[in-house]
Amino acid sequence: AQTVTQSQPEMSVQEAETVTLSCTYDTSESDYYLFWYKQPPSRQMILVIRQEAYKQQNATENRFSVNFQKAAKSFSLKISDSQLGDAAMYFCAYRTQGVNNDMRFGAGTRLTVKP
Amino acid sequence: ETGVTQTPRHLVMGMTNKKSLKCEQHLGHNAMYWYKQSAKKPLELMFVYNFKEQTENNSVPSRFSPECPNSSHLFLHLHTLQPEDSALYLCASSQVLDWEDTQYFGPGTRLTVL
Numbered sequence: 001a002q003t004v005t006q007s008q009p010e011m012s013v014q015e016a017e018t019v020t021l022s023c024t025y026d027t028s029e030s031d032y033y034l035f036w037y038k039q040p041p042s043r044q045m046i047l048v049i050r051q052e053a054y055k056q057q058n059a060t061e062n063r064f065s066v067n068f069q070k071a072a073k074s075f076s077l078k079i080s081d082s083q084l085g086d087a088a089m090y091f092c093a094y095r096t097q098g099v100n101n102d103m104r105f106g107a108g109t110r111l112t113v114k115p
Numbered sequence: 116e117t118g119v120t121q122t123p124r125h126l127v128m129g130m131t132n133k134k135s136l137k138c139e140q141h142l143g144h145n146a147m148y149w150y151k152q153s154a155k156k157p158l159e160l161m162f163v164y165n166f167k168e169q170t171e172n173n174s175v176p177s178r179f180s181p182e183c184p185n186s187s188h189l190f191l192h193l194h195t196l197q198p199e200d201s202a203l204y205l206c207a208s209s210q211v212l213d214w215e216d217t218q219y220f221g222p223g224t225r226l227t228v229l
Contacts (some may be wrong), residue, residue: 004157035217045220085228093156095216103218105158 004094006106014114020067021077021109023092029053031097034068034075039089039108044078048090051065051075081110087113118142119221121206127227136191136224137205143213146211147189148218149181152203164189165211196228 007026013019025034032065036048049066051059058066063083079086092106117139128134140147149161164183164201178200180192189206203225205219 033216042125043203043225044222045207047217047219050217069180087214102160102163107155107157 004092004104004106006092006109007092008109008111009107010112011081012112012114013086015082015084017082018078018080019082019111021079021090021092022113023075023077023106025071025073025075025092025094025104027094027096029096032096033065033097035093035103036064036066036075036077037084037091037093038104039091040085041088044066045091049077082113084113084115087111116162116209118219119206119208121221121224123224124222125225127229128193129229131197133192134193134194135193136159136204136206136226138189138191138220138221138228140187140189140208140221142208142210144208144210144218146209146216146218147183147186147188148207148209149191150205150207152205152223158205161190172213188213193226196226200227201226204222 005024027097028107032040032053036053038048039045049059049061049064051066058068063080065078089110091108093103095103122137148163151159162181178195180191193201203223204220205223209216209218
């Protein structure tokens with residue numbers, strides 16, 4: 001069974017600094033997708049970034065980037081130039097390739113941004 | 116975010132009550148999902164509907180009953196719940212394709228069972 005582990009229940013960062021959130025996963029598949037979702041205090045889960053396992057290039061979305069290490073089964077999220085609005089719960093998620101709806105989530109990391 | 120809406124946003128019910136949660140997606144997707152989010156636990160997938168057909172039921176107790184009348188609407192009917200069922204219930208939708216299936220979430224319904 002695929003599992004997703006986020007080892008940092010809480011993280012904090014100073015505004016304008018950089019922070020990295022960790023995620024590891026367990027799978028025997030070679031093709032799959034990885035996601036980072038953000039859930040602000042208003043609760044709506046928002047997709048931050050996604051990565052296809054077959055792509056070697058790390059995905060980036062503005063201030064958000066990932067460090068995807070397939071052999072190590074690691075998928076960390078880097079937030080650069082942190083802003084107060086980045087404060088939220090961040091969830092790492094995994095899904096196998098194909099017409100398959102079973103997405104597995106980690107327990108989440110609560111990020112606090114200090115002004 | 117208005118792509119996926121959920122009502123009500125908050126619900127308090129007794130163990131003998133019957134209530135329903137509603138989800139509507141405005142994204143033209145063909146799959147919808149119910150998740151349960153409890154404190155300090157990973158999201159738990161409860162039900163999946165592909166093209167209005169239920170394809171997943173992760174050992175959810177029968178006191179939770181889903182209904183998907185069309186590809187835009189999803190309901191979760193609740194009856195004789197237990198206090199441990201108190202949680203945030205999230206609805207999501209996606210366009211199921213062979214290579215792309217990003218899920219978009221609603222704001223959730225905060226359920227409290229007394």
